[in-house]
Amino acid sequence: MVLRPQSPAQVQDAVRYADRHRDVPLGVRSGGHGLSGRSLNDGGIVIAVDGLDEITELDGGRARLGPGARWGDVAAALASHGLALTAGDYGSVGVGGLATAGGIGWFVREHGLTIDHLRSVEVVTADGELVHASATENADLFWAMRGAGANFGVVVSFEFELHPVGSQVGFAMLVFAPEDIAGFLQDWGTTIEAAHPSVTGTLTISPSSRARPAMAQALIVVDSDDADTVLDRLQPFAGLAPMADQSVQLMPYASLLAQPAGPEANLGRGEPLGHSGLVRHLDADVARGLADLLSSKSSFILSVRSAGGAVAETPADATAYAWRDANFFVATLGGGSLDFEKHWNQLIPLFEGMYLSFETDTGPDVVARAFPPAHLKRLRELKRQWDPSGLFRDNFFIDPTVADPEAAELSVADDSVR
Ligand SMILES: Cc1cc2nc3c(=O)[nH]c(=O)nc-3n(C[C@H](O)[C@H](O)[C@H](O)COP(=O)(O)OP(=O)(O)OC[C@H]3O[C@@H](n4cnc5c(N)ncnc54)[C@H](O)[C@@H]3O)c2cc1C
Incomplete structure (x- = not known):
């Protein structure tokens, strides 16, 4: 049963209805891009808040966004005011997830x-109440909503502080044909880490085939509308490996997120298997492990994205998302072979955490990788307070009934978070 509330009050009704029908699964769906299709389910209830798609600019450089709004539409709406909000790389992804x-x-x-x-959220909690959370009101819930929000309720509106953006940004597509993937990954890592903070890059590598060598496509944004500055900041990337193709252009940020609309754009299901890890540096071990994964051909795509820079300006304990020192976020998709799992499992110890949006595995082990022990302990305490019977469980369920070992966890957490 798909419930499609059109107002916060109807979301409250929907949550209370779901609470009375605990015997079936519950999914919460905004834009429908959850990677494993986890916002849908088979034989249960889905609360689809795609109708709550408000995009309202507020005074003081802020905006109120509904969970059903799409990031492409958000970027387009804010562009004429010289404002933006950093979000994903794909315009039809929903705000809610x-x-x-x-x-x-x-x-x-x-x-x-x-x-x-994020400055505040309006969220319908498991008891069906509409709760306002910010740094000064229900601050604990606000902490949890920033990184583990799916466990704590259905957000019906977000208030964000925006940042300025020029009328254009630099956008480069560089296609490399590296002979030594591991060496190339290491060089990419040091180049990104040394780059100006306005530079953010995503490297996507597909394995070699009989017809062609492994190719690495770099998409790089430079937040500047000055062509010379853009080229200057891109130059260090040019010598990383032989280049098969390149293009650099100035374009509006909103155009980067503009997606062709259509019924096929979003089918609410993911790839067979997707894994993710966060890592501080692309050192020799990580680079070798990723290169081995690619050469096994069990992964059909490997993506290494920037995750560092200003992320580290927020303390690790300020939000449920903890991995502030990670400079890179690795994501891979595979067809489900045992080889894929074997190579990925060898990489896991090299990562310092995981971004749950790109992971299709679920269960307690995965939750333990997504949050360091002290964070997980606090999240469980908050889960006991806000959702003691685990109504919201579709997305990396933080089980409130699990007891956390006390002292051991706290001492480990201090090391692992900072
Ligand atoms: C093509 C593609 C590109 C992507 N690129 C990026 C990227 O660049 N950066 C990035 O960070 N992520 C990226 N993602 C991952 C994306 O952020 C997540 O998949 C996200 O969950 C999608 O949000 P959604 O609202 O569209 O998804 P949905 O499928 O609607 O929701 C996913 C999950 O989020 C939770 N959720 C949804 N709505 C709410 C709500 N209102 N309140 C509480 N919980 C809710 C639910 O648990 C749900 O199962 C990408 C995904 C895809 C498919």
């Missing part, structure tokens, strides 16, 4: 995560 998990987008190194700009 991304802004409750993190938000790693084209300005991440300059402006941090999407959740770092």
Whole structure:
């Protein structure tokens, strides 16, 4: 049963209805881009808030966004005022799923995560109440909503502080044909880390085939509308490996997120398997592990995205999203072979955390990788307070009934978070 509330009061009704029908699964759906299709379910209830798609600019450089709004529409609406909000790289992704998990987008190194700009949320909690959460009101809930929001309710509106953006940004597509993937990854890592904060890059590598060598496509945004500045900041990337193709252009940020609309744009299901990890540096071990994964051909795509820079300006304990020192976010998709799992499992110990938006595995092990122990302990305490019987469980369920070992966790957490 798909419930499609059109107002916060109807969301409250929907949550109370779902609470009376605990015997079936419950999904919460905004834009429908959850990677494993986790916002849908088979034989249960879905609360689809795509109708709450408000985009309202407020005074003081702020905006109120409904969970059903799409990031492409948000960027387009704000552009004429010289404002933007760093979000994902894909315009039809919904506000609801991304802004409750993190938000790693084209300005991440300059402006941090999407959740770092969140100033308040209106959320319908498990008891059906409409709760306002901000730094000064229900601050604990506000903390949890920024990184683990899916566990705590259905957000019906977000208030964000925006950041300025020029009329154009630099956008480069560089296609490399590296002979040594591991060496190339290491060089890419040091180049990104040394780059100006306005530079954010995504590297997508597909394995070699009989017809062609492995190709690495770099998409790089430079937040400047000055062509010379853009070229200057891109120059260090040019020598990383032989280039098969390149293009650099100035274009509006909103155009980067503009997606062709259509019924096929979003089918609410993901790839067979997707895994993700966060890592501080692309050092020799990480680079070798990723290169091995690619050469196994069990992964059909590997993506290494910028996640650092301004993300580290927010303390690790300020939000449920904890991995503030990670400079890179690795995501891979595979067809489900045992080889894929074997190579990925070998990489896991090299990561310092995980961004849950790109992970199709679920269960306690995955939750333990997504949050460091002290964060998970606090999240469980808050889950006991706000959703003690676990109504919201579709997306990396934080089980409130699990007891956390006390002292051991706290001492480990201090090391692992900072
Ligand atoms: C093509 C593509 C590109 C992407 N690029 C990026 C990127 O660049 N950066 C990035 O950070 N992420 C990216 N993502 C991941 C994306 O952020 C997540 O998949 C996100 O969950 C999608 O949000 P949605 O509202 O569209 O999804 P939905 O499928 O509607 O929701 C996903 C989950 O979010 C939770 N949720 C949804 N709405 C609410 C709500 N109102 N209140 C509380 N919880 C809610 C639910 O648990 C739900 O299961 C990308 C995904 C895709 C498919």
